[in-house]
Amino acid sequence: MNIYLDNAATTQVDEKVLEVMLPYFKENYGNPSSTHSHGRKVKAAVEESRKKFADLLGANPSEIFFTSGGTEGDNTALRCLTKKYDIKDVITSCIEHHAVLHTVDELESCSNVNKHFVALNESGMVDYEDLEKALKDAKSSSLVSLMHGNNEVGNLSDIDKIGSLCKEYTAFFHCDAVQTVGHYSIDLSKTHVHSIVGSAHKFHGPKGVGFMYLKKGCDIDPLILGGSQERNRRAGTENIAGIVGMTKALELCIQQMDEHKDHILGLKVRMIKALRERIPGVVFNGCSDDIENSLYTVLNISLPPSEMDNFLLMQLDLNGVSASSGSACASGSEVGSHVIKSIKSCSSSKALRFSFGRYNTKEDIDRTVEVLEKICSEKVIS
Amino acid sequence: MNIYLDNAATTQVDEKVLEVMLPYFKENYGNPSSTHSHGRKVKAAVEESRKKFADLLGANPSEIFFTSGGTEGDNTALRCLTKKYDIKDVITSCIEHHAVLHTVDELESCSNVNKHFVALNESGMVDYEDLEKALKDAKSSSLVSLMHGNNEVGNLSDIDKIGSLCKEYTAFFHCDAVQTVGHYSIDLSKTHVHSIVGSAHKFHGPKGVGFMYLKKGCDIDPLILGGSQERNRRAGTENIAGIVGMTKALELCIQQMDEHKDHILGLKVRMIKALRERIPGVVFNGCSDDIENSLYTVLNISLPPSEMDNFLLMQLDLNGVSASSGSACASGSEVGSHVIKSIKSCSSSKALRFSFGRYNTKEDIDRTVEVLEKICSEKVIS
Numbered sequence: 001m002n003i004y005l006d007n008a009a010t011t012q013v014d015e016k017v018l019e020v021m022l023p024y025f026k027e028n029y030g031n032p033s034s035t036h037s038h039g040r041k042v043k044a045a046v047e048e049s050r051k052k053f054a055d056l057l058g059a060n061p062s063e064i065f066f067t068s069g070g071t072e073g074d075n076t077a078l079r080c081l082t083k084k085y086d087i088k089d090v091i092t093s094c095i096e097h098h099a100v101l102h103t104v105d106e107l108e109s110c111s112n113v114n115k116h117f118v119a120l121n122e123s124g125m126v127d128y129e130d131l132e133k134a135l136k137d138a139k140s141s142s143l144v145s146l147m148h149g150n151n152e153v154g155n156l157s158d159i160d161k162i163g164s165l166c167k168e169y170t171a172f173f174h175c176d177a178v179q180t181v182g183h184y185s186i187d188l189s190k191t192h193v194h195s196i197v198g199s200a201h202k203f204h205g206p207k208g209v210g211f212m213y214l215k216k217g218c219d220i221d222p223l224i225l226g227g228s229q230e231r232n233r234r235a236g237t238e239n240i241a242g243i244v245g246m247t248k249a250l251e252l253c254i255q256q257m258d259e260h261k262d263h264i265l266g267l268k269v270r271m272i273k274a275l276r277e278r279i280p281g282v283v284f285n286g287c288s289d290d291i292e293n294s295l296y297t298v299l300n301i302s303l304p305p306s307e308m309d310n311f312l313l314m315q316l317d318l319n320g321v322s323a324s325s326g327s328a329c330a331s332g333s334e335v336g337s338h339v340i341k342s343i344k345s346c347s348s349s350k351a352l353r354f355s356f357g358r359y360n361t362k363e364d365i366d367r368t369v370e371v372l373e374k375i376c377s378e379k380v381i382s
Numbered sequence: 383m384n385i386y387l388d389n390a391a392t393t394q395v396d397e398k399v400l401e402v403m404l405p406y407f408k409e410n411y412g413n414p415s416s417t418h419s420h421g422r423k424v425k426a427a428v429e430e431s432r433k434k435f436a437d438l439l440g441a442n443p444s445e446i447f448f449t450s451g452g453t454e455g456d457n458t459a460l461r462c463l464t465k466k467y468d469i470k471d472v473i474t475s476c477i478e479h480h481a482v483l484h485t486v487d488e489l490e491s492c493s494n495v496n497k498h499f500v501a502l503n504e505s506g507m508v509d510y511e512d513l514e515k516a517l518k519d520a521k522s523s524s525l526v527s528l529m530h531g532n533n534e535v536g537n538l539s540d541i542d543k544i545g546s547l548c549k550e551y552t553a554f555f556h557c558d559a560v561q562t563v564g565h566y567s568i569d570l571s572k573t574h575v576h577s578i579v580g581s582a583h584k585f586h587g588p589k590g591v592g593f594m595y596l597k598k599g600c601d602i603d604p605l606i607l608g609g610s611q612e613r614n615r616r617a618g619t620e621n622i623a624g625i626v627g628m629t630k631a632l633e634l635c636i637q638q639m640d641e642h643k644d645h646i647l648g649l650k651v652r653m654i655k656a657l658r659e660r661i662p663g664v665v666f667n668g669c670s671d672d673i674e675n676s677l678y679t680v681l682n683i684s685l686p687p688s689e690m691d692n693f694l695l696m697q698l699d700l701n702g703v704s705a706s707s708g709s710a711c712a713s714g715s716e717v718g719s720h721v722i723k724s725i726k727s728c729s730s731s732k733a734l735r736f737s738f739g740r741y742n743t744k745e746d747i748d749r750t751v752e753v754l755e756k757i758c759s760e761k762v763i764s
Contacts, residue, residue, distance in 0.1 A: 001409075002419045009421070010413040010619060018407045025400045025588060027383070031392040035695060036704035037384045039391070068450035068590065071608045071618035099608030099617060106607060201619060206407060208450065208590050208621025225488060226453045226481025235481060236453035237392060237583060239590025313417060322418035 002322040003364040008151050008179060008298050008355035009324055013245070014204040020248045021206065024241035032238050033229060042240050049247040056250050058187035059213055065230045066243050069210040070178040072223070073197030074099035076234070077174045077212055080220035081143060081195065082107050085172065089142035091116045091134045095124055095155070095339040100145050100176055118146070124155050124286045124343035125293065131162065135169035143172040148186075148196075149179035152326040152339040152353060153286025153346070154298030156180075163192030172218075178202055178210075182253035183261070183297055194218050200242065204358070205249030209242030260358045265296040267356045267365050274369040275301065279376055283347035285340060299354045300326075300340075302347030303376055309350045312375065316352075319371040324353045384704040385746040390533050390561060390680050390737035391706055395627070396586040402630045403588065406623035414620050415611060424622050431629040438632050440569035441595055447612045448625050451592040452560040454605070455579030456481035458616070459556045459594055462602035463525060463577065464489050467554065471524035473498045473516045477506055477537070477721040482527050482558055500528070506537050506668045506725035507675065513544065517551035525554040530568075530578075531561035534708040534721040534735060535668025535728070536680030538562075545574030554600075560584055560592075564635035565643070565679055576600050582624065586740070587631030591624030642740045647678040649738045649747050654681065656751040661685065661758055665729035667722060681736045682708075682722075684729030685758055691732045694757065698734075701753040706735045 004012070024045065030038030032046050047061070054061040067073045078100065081087060090104050094117045107113040116138075119130035126146060135142065144166050149156050159175055166173040175196040177186065182203025188196070195218065199210040212234075214220065220233065227235035253260070272289050275282045281304035287294040288301065308315065316323050326337040340346045354368065386394070406427065412420030414428050429443070436443040449455045460482065463469060472486050476499045489495040498520075501512035508528060517524065526548050531538050541557055548555040557578040559568065564585025570578070577600065581592040594616075596602065602615065609617035635642070654671050657664045663686035669676040670683065690697065698705050708719040722728045736750065 004412075004420055006413070006416055006418065006420065009416050010411060012411040013407045018404075021407075022400075025395045025403075029392060029394040030386075030704070031388070031583075034388055034391050034704070034706055036388065036699045036706070038386055038388065038704045068454070068621070069618045072450070072606050074608060075606050075617075097608065102607035102617070199619070206621075206623065207619050208624050224454050224457050225484035226456060226479065235457075235484070236451045237581070237589050239450070239588075241588065242590050317418045322412070322416070322420045324416055324418070 002317065002320050003367060005321060005323045005354040005356060005360065005364065005368060007357035008202070008353065010201045010207065011204045011357050012359060013206055014249060014252055016252060017205055017245045017249045021241040021245040024244055028240070032240065033227070045240060045244055046238055049243050053211065053247045053250060056254050057213065058189035060216060062231070063188070063213050063216055065212045065214060065233045066238060067197070067210045067212050067234060068208055068239070070176065070197050070199035070202070071099040073210050073212040074176055075103050076223040077195035077197060077214070078103045078107065078143070078145060080223055081172055081174065081218065082111060082113060084220045085141055087113060087143045087172065088140040089114045089116060089138040090145060091118055091131065091138070091142060092145040093118050093120060093126060094342045095120065095150055096145065096147055097151055097176055097178070100147070104145065120343065122345045123290070124150070124153055124339070126157050126162070128161060128165070132165055135165060135171055138169070138171065143174060145174045145176070147176040148184070149295040150286065150339065151179050152337055153288055153300045153343065154295035155287045156293055156295060159193060160191055167192045179295055179297070182250055183295070185257065188213060200246035200249055203249050203253050205246040206242050209239050209246050211246070261296055263358065264356045264360070265291070267360055267362065268296055268299050270362060271299055271354065271365045271369060274365070275372070278369060278373050279303065283349070285346040285351050286343055297356050300351055301354070302349040302351050303372065305349045306376070308375060308378065312350055312352060315375050316371060319374070321368050321371055325351060326353055384699065384702050385749060387703060387705045387736040387738060387742065387746065387750060389739035390584070390735065392583045392589065393586045393739050394741060395588055396631060396634055398634060399587055399627045399631045403623040403627040406626055410622070414622065415609070427622060427626055428620055431625045435593065435629045435632060438636050439595065440571035442598060444613070445570070445595050445598055447594045447596060447615045448620060449579070449592045449594050449616060450590055450621070452558065452579050452581035452584070453481040455592050455594040456558055457485050458605040459577035459579060459596070460485045460527060461489065462605055463554055463556065463600065464493060464495060466602045467523055469495060469525045469554065470522035471496045471498060471520040472527060473500055473513065473520070473524060474527040475500050475502060475508060476724045477502065477532055478527065478529055479533055479558055479560070482529070486527065502725065504727045505672070506532070506535060508539050508544070510543060510547070514547055517547060517553055520551070520553065525556060527556040527558070529558040529561070530566070531677040532668065532721065533561050534719055535670055535682045535725065536677035537669045538675055538677060541575060542573055549574045561677055561679070564632055565677070567639065570595060582628035582631055585631050585635050587628040588624050591621050591628050593628070643678055645740065646738045646742070647673070649742055649744065650678055650681050652744060653736065653747045653751060656747070657683065657754070660751060660755050665731070667728040667733050668725055679738050682733055683736070684731040684733050685754065687731045688758070690757060690760065694732055694734055697757050698753060701756070703750050703753055707733060708735055
């Protein structure tokens with residue numbers, strides 16, 4: 001099997017995560033909304049998970065709502081906050097995930113919301129002065145939607161700074177934290193944010209489950225209607241195995257965060273160094289090679305332009321390396337990355353995203369650089 | 383552990399279902415939207431599942447969309463068909479699941495849709511003449527939303543008849559088939575229905591995954607935005623293990639449908655007979671004791687009124703029987719069942735729903751009737 005360097009698209013489920021999920025596919029099969037013993041047993045599992053999950057993020061259990069994933073979470077937070085609080089101005093950036101951008105577009109066309117894109121610097125970092133100006137200029141109730149870590153180039157935003165600005169100008173702050181939950185320490189008791197969302201499969205949990213944090217006092221109507229689950233915020237029978245698994249996944253991530261970070265950052269630094277040495281003309285897109293300002297899990301590069309540009313991922317794949325051109329969610333479409341296009345300093349050559357995880361090794365990196373070097377010298381083994 | 387007679391709330395995952403899911407929590411962990419080998423492997427699994435799932439329902443693979451469950455499916459079909467086709471009249475019934483009723487209420491309040499409740503006969507069966515009248519009277523594009531099998535009392539609708547009427551009057555037909563998929567033979571190549579939804583955990587699949595069938599030619603925009611998954615109809619990384627598991631669950635159900643039906647119907651008939659013999663004054667709510675017109679999986683009864691009325695489920699639970707008062711989705715709320723209240727012939731005493739599955743035995747039934755008899759004679763063992 002290929003070397004897997006696409007951990008920003010999805011991660012391998014941790015064995016310990018699967019282990020805690022199994023009883024909920026077997027003997028503990030009740031519906032948590034049922035009041036009998038079969039139901040109570042799983043209800044307890046959901047609520048214990050909620051408590052543990054909240055503790056791990058510095059939140060209150062009543063602020064955690066389980067969803068089917070990050071995309072549903074972004075849709076719910078943005079649409080339901082906008083509706084409930086009659087938001088008229090949404091300030092976001094053009095390099096957000098489509099789960100945010102497409103939802104904001106819909107709010108613009110169907111709910112008369114004004115969309116404002118905050119300026120980005122050459123490397124795609126949020127221009128905080130421009131954000132402040134936009135907040136000042138907003139004529140009515142406004143909402144800022146800015147992601148924590150960019151899924152394509154890895155740029156990290158300072159969510160404490162954004163939160164403070166939002167607080168100063170009484171704006172709502174929604175944060176897509178899909179790439180950072182489980183990888184960065186997030187303390188929601190300190191950060192001023194109204195909603196954040198995450199997805200289990202990005203931090204070694206299962207696919208099909210995520211969460212939405214909704215700050216105490218924020219009162220939304222559900223996006224998905226039809227039952228009193230999740231305290232009337234999200235109808236539908238709970239994905240118990242998923243919820244229990246996601247909670248275990250977050251617990252494992254947080255317990256070993258420093259260790260994982262050291263290991264993964266080491267791999268990223270090793271790759272940057274090797275690429276600089278062995279591939280003259282390599283471009284690091286966004287802030288990818290800026291250790292402080294980018295995700296330690298993501299490295300986005302462009303090779304020197306060549307006639308191989310459109311076949312790079314295929315060549316990598318044929319040579320045993322799974323990488324991506326950017327967001328997996330957009331890879332079905334033939335248009336290029338909206339993120340790369342929006343960042344001035346990005347190369348015009350095809351971008352390659354390598355994203356690292358706890359199961360990667362130095363050997364994975366060395367082999368990958370070797371393959372890239374061969375591709376560049378057109379001595380491709382296929 | 384209790385005798386489990388709440389299979390309409392959720393069912394135990396079949397061992398063979400879990401078996402096919404496991405590789406997608408382990409080695410096959412890619413994101414199906416990724417183009418490399420890890421991604422292609424799971425993409426193939428999703429598309430093979432779609433093909434198999436479609437075949438089992440007489441549909442085309444392009445008509446099947448995977449969702450997070452029945453509730454999301456009802457929300458999507460109703461809201462997106464209404465929006466796309468500018469539906470102005472929705473004809474439904476007051477005994478639909480809340481996933482339908484609450485969604486229709488929202489369409490009424492936010493999208494200027496007129497809601498019309500079709501008349502029901504004394505037992506809660508759809509009055510087809512009244513449905514035809516409503517279709518005739520509809521002034522504009524209309525949509526009929528009627529469920530296949532009622533989750534509380536078990537009443538079965540004739541979806542072929544409803545489909546024919548909708549065809550005659552060029553109305554859209556949405557059907558919540560959550561209680562019948564996997565339990566009844568459904569051939570979508572023959573039934574005139576625009577959308578149906580189902581949920582895996584109601585037919586021995588996992589929780590957190592369902593499907594929406596959308597007839598070829600129906601073109602909706604997605605409810606959940608942000609990615610090109612499910613051919614642009616439902617954004618978000620696919621729950622592969624869930625999708626593979628749901629497909630296996632449906633396959634097993636359909637392979638052994640007659641055998642399961644004989645067994646489960648035998649249990650229901652045994653319970654009806656025993657209750658009639660041993661509990662004078664027992665009332666069968668809706669069409670519950672009408673074998674032809676109700677789900678073979680559901681029996682809804684009321685015991686003769688007594689001061690124990692509010693403690694029946696607790697008494698059953700204490701005596702080792704897991705049953706329910708109706709919909710699990712509404713059990714968190716303290717208001718009584720909207721279904722029981724809407725059906726004239728239903729007893730005013732507390733309703734008890736017993737719902738049977740393939741793992742139940744005659745002994746489960748005999749023991750349950752024994753407990754009910756004891757409760758009625760107030761000689762309750764606790």
